[in-house]
Amino acid sequence: AQSVTQLGSHVSVSEGALVLLRCNYSSSVPPYLFWYVQYPNQGLQLLLKYTSAATLVKGINGFEAEFKKSETSFHLTKPSAHMSDAAEYFCAVSNRQGAQKLVFGQGTRLTINP
């Protein structure tokens, strides 16, 4: 069975500061990993995905994430936070048999302080 743990349900950073959102996964098979962003009362938008091509994955809006197999982690970072980054972020895992049944973490709400 697969699972995802996001450390910290709420993260608050100052505008211009580093953003770090933590995600650890459990998977019995090599995983596909995803980060999605959700704005209030909206659907989910893909930020980036890991499918084994490269361990450092760059996404939209200046976000990136690094796959670390030894740590079973896929943390999301952005060097400099912007007010528009305030949203909820979800880490998700799926197996590698082509199925896209995603298993989600509980989400991290990111607040940006001016």
Next chain:
Amino acid sequence: DGGITQSPKYLFRKEGQNVTLSCEQNLNHDAMYWYRQDPGQGLRLIYYSQIVNDFQKGDIAEGYSVSREKKESFPLTVTSAQKNPTAFYLCASSYWDRDTEAFFGQGTRLTVV
């Protein structure tokens, strides 16, 4: 433009009534999914369908039913058997056998009154 359309955006239901949420996609995706979102619990899979006329239960299927008569459509019925139906419901679609991501609709917020 291609995408996934969920309707309605907001839905109110009286206790004891069934209600159907619509999900349509024009991305030519094989697979479609329904997720339920509750505060602090992330998204949980209700049902998914790999191909037309076939669907499988997810982690929380009790009290829900679906159909997949057309590739483009995957409606979800919330029945009166669902004990706590108030939630945000998200539909998604993807290719089944390619290394790609799932695309999500804008969601339907269901409130039981």
